[in-house]
Amino acid sequence: MVPAEAEAEILAELRRLRARVPQLTGALAASADGLVLAQDSAATEAETVAALTAAALGVAQRLSDSTGQGGFRELLVRGEHGYVATYAAGEAAVLTLIAEPRVNVGRLHLEARRSSLRISELIQHSLGRRGPQEPAAERAAP
Secondary structure: OOOOOHHHHHHHHHHHHHHHHHOOOEEEEEEEOOOOEEEEEEEOOOOHHHHEEEEEHHHHHHHHHHHHOOOOOEEEEOOOOOOEEEEEEEEOOOEEEOOOOOOHHHHHHHHOOOOHHHHHHHHHHHHHOOOOOOOHHHHHOO
């Protein structure tokens, strides 16, 4: 979905996020339909996590919409052994993080929201470069 250069930049962002939140044991950027864009994790099941994230995203979007809460922003799951958190990264992608149970959830949210915004920007920039050019008149409009 994204060119190799964008994938490398997304991976670098995942690594910076893991450095800022040391209790993260995995970080994954995926398309909204479940394709892995980049991962920074020892876990070998990135494709499974991406697919499950896409399924959870569908349910979370419907839940958010049907309760009048607007578009999906984030989902937090707390298990016996830690957290799985998913954040919207624009319309086309998500950021999924796996964290130890001792993670500061407030810090997790703060840093993940920043990273999801950066990942969204990287994807948009990448797609903008590859997509059709807009007419000069539209670019010049105030």
